[in-house]
Each structure stands twice: as structure tokens, then as C-alpha cells.
Amino acid sequence: MLIESLSIKSVSKFSMVGALAIALVLSSPNLAKAESREQAVDRLTDFLFYRVNPQLNNRKLQAGDREYSNQWRRLREAIDPRVKSVQEVCFRPAPGDTGWEFTTINGETYEQTYDLLADTIFYSRHPQRTGQPIPKSDRIGISEWSAIRREMYISNCGL
Incomplete structure (x- = not known):
């Protein structure tokens, strides 16, 4: 049970970091083509x-x-x-x-x-x-x- 909750938390953190990184790339005019x-x-x-x-x-x-x-x-x-x-x-x-x-x-x-x-x-x-x-x-x-x-x-x- 403890192992399952840790893996869900780490997946959630990874998803949030990934979504934030994508949002920053899309909103940055210098990184756009x-x-x-x-x-x-x-x-x-x-x-x-x-x-x-x-x-x-x-x-x-x-x-x-x-x-x-x-x-x-x-x-x-x-x-x-x-x-x-x-x-x-x-x-x-x-x-x-x-x-x-x-x-x-x-x-x-x-x-x-x-x-x-x-x-x-x-x-x-x-x-x-x-x-x-x-x-x-x-x-x-x-x-x-x-x-x-x-x-x-x-x-x-x-x-």
C-alpha cells in the first residue's frame, strides 16, 4: 500500500513538472520558431x-x-x-x-x-x-x- 501511494505521488509530480515545462515553452516568444x-x-x-x-x-x-x-x-x-x-x-x-x-x-x-x-x-x-x-x-x-x-x-x- 505504501509503495502504491509513493508511485502515484511521483507520477503526479512528474506530470505537473512536464505540464509546466510545456506551458513555459509554448508561452516563451524566444523559444518559438x-x-x-x-x-x-x-x-x-x-x-x-x-x-x-x-x-x-x-x-x-x-x-x-x-x-x-x-x-x-x-x-x-x-x-x-x-x-x-x-x-x-x-x-x-x-x-x-x-x-x-x-x-x-x-x-x-x-x-x-x-x-x-x-x-x-x-x-x-x-x-x-x-x-x-x-x-x-x-x-x-x-x-x-x-x-x-x-x-x-x-x-x-x-x-
């Missing part, structure tokens, strides 16, 4: 792509989705140079902060950056209009571009 830059670019592209294409309900693109695939690819090309390390972008990163953030390039403001991303989506949907401004008389085009632009926002540096 770090996101690569390419994964960060894909994640940000997916985020904006599905915001401006809610009809897709976050479904994976299929081989027949050529227009959507083209739109995603062009958006990714526009986002790619704007993804930099946290250490490079954030004003006062905490010691040990790692990862990737979305930022502006070449002296652009965030407003200009989001306008460019909206242009990227709009003109990938309407390639015949590339390089042409949307005429003020084109209410449908202006409405579509404005709807795309409203969805263009990525928080930066934990903001």
Missing part, C-alpha cells in the same frame, strides 16, 4: 489581399484564379521592399525584439504607401488602364479605388 522575412512578406500580402477581396473568404487560391493570383503577386512585389527588421524600423525596440515590420521606403509617407498599394490592386484588376489616372467622371472606378484604399492599413511596431 522565428518567422522568416519571406514568411512575413507573404503574411502581410495575404492580410491585405484578403481584406480587399473579402468574397474569397480567405480560401486558398486555385490554379484557375489567374486574375487573383496576378493581383496577389503584384501586391507582394509592392510590399516586399517595405518589410524591414524590427531593429531597423521601430523607434525604441525592446532588447531582443526580433521579427519584421512594414514600413515606408524612399521618403514616402504612409499615406503615399497605402495609395500605391491601392493603385497596385486597382490596376492589376484593370490592366488596360495602367498608367492612366482614374478620370473624375468615372464614379465607378473612383468608388472601387476608394473601397480598396479604405482597407489598406497595416499596423507598425506594435501600434
Whole structure:
């Protein structure tokens, strides 16, 4: 009887220590697998792509989705140079902060950056209009571009 109760206690202690160790590993950001830059670019592209294409309900693109695939690819090309390390972008990163953030390039403001991303989506949907401004008389085009632009926002540096 004494032997059985000792083995149950030691198994219980072992289970508690094991559960605590697993909880610590899962909750520690430094032990989690770090996101690569390419994964960060894909994640940000997916985020904006599905915001401006809610009809897709976050479904994976299929081989027949050529227009959507083209739109995603062009958006990714526009986002790619704007993804930099946290250490490079954030004003006062905490010691040990790692990862990737979305930022502006070449002296652009965030407003200009989001306008460019909206242009990227709009003109990938309407390639015949590339390089042409949307005429003020084109209410449908202006409405579509404005709807795309409203969805263009990525928080930066934990903001």
C-alpha cells in the first residue's frame, strides 16, 4: 500500500513538472520558431489581399484564379521592399525584439504607401488602364479605388 501511494505521488509530480515545462515553452516568444522575412512578406500580402477581396473568404487560391493570383503577386512585389527588421524600423525596440515590420521606403509617407498599394490592386484588376489616372467622371472606378484604399492599413511596431 505504501509503495502504491509513493508511485502515484511521483507520477503526479512528474506530470505537473512536464505540464509546466510545456506551458513555459509554448508561452516563451524566444523559444518559438522565428518567422522568416519571406514568411512575413507573404503574411502581410495575404492580410491585405484578403481584406480587399473579402468574397474569397480567405480560401486558398486555385490554379484557375489567374486574375487573383496576378493581383496577389503584384501586391507582394509592392510590399516586399517595405518589410524591414524590427531593429531597423521601430523607434525604441525592446532588447531582443526580433521579427519584421512594414514600413515606408524612399521618403514616402504612409499615406503615399497605402495609395500605391491601392493603385497596385486597382490596376492589376484593370490592366488596360495602367498608367492612366482614374478620370473624375468615372464614379465607378473612383468608388472601387476608394473601397480598396479604405482597407489598406497595416499596423507598425506594435501600434
